[in-house]
Amino acid sequence: MAELCGQRIVEVEIEGDDELAGTVRTLRFVEEHPEEADPHLPTAPLERRLLCAVAGMVAEAIATGREDLDDGSEDLDAAVRLAIQVVGDCEKVIPFLALARSHAEDLLRRRWPVVKRLADELVARRRLSGEEVRRLLEPH
Secondary structure (H helix, E strand, O other): OOOOOOOEEEEOOOOOOOOOOOOOEEOOOOOOHHHOOOOOOOOOOOHHHHHHHHHHHHHHHHHHHHOOOOOOHHHHHHHHHHHHHHHHHHHHHHHHHHHHHHHHHHHHOOOOOOOOHHHHHHHOOOEEEHHHHHHHOOOO
């Protein structure tokens, strides 16, 4: 999702420790030109960051068949903070998160074979460079 939303991945690893399950290191969002923007993605930077925040939870839900988001995750905390910045009203956060989750799920399902291939490679190797990630994503 990070690459799809305009971030440049530096490294992805799933080695983790007692406190972290793994990390995705990225560079800041690159500036996009209007003619290069994917019409299916929100154009607001906060909304793109929100998609990135929920993408891991959504991918895990797709893979496991689980419906709910992980209540105790740092990603969910980050998503809530971003959603508050976008909607500005606590009453609107839950519906906005549901919309973001739905959008992320649609984007991931349309690209699921490549997401699965990336996940399988990551499980096998534990760490991938940004270039390796982009090579795996090339067909899409």
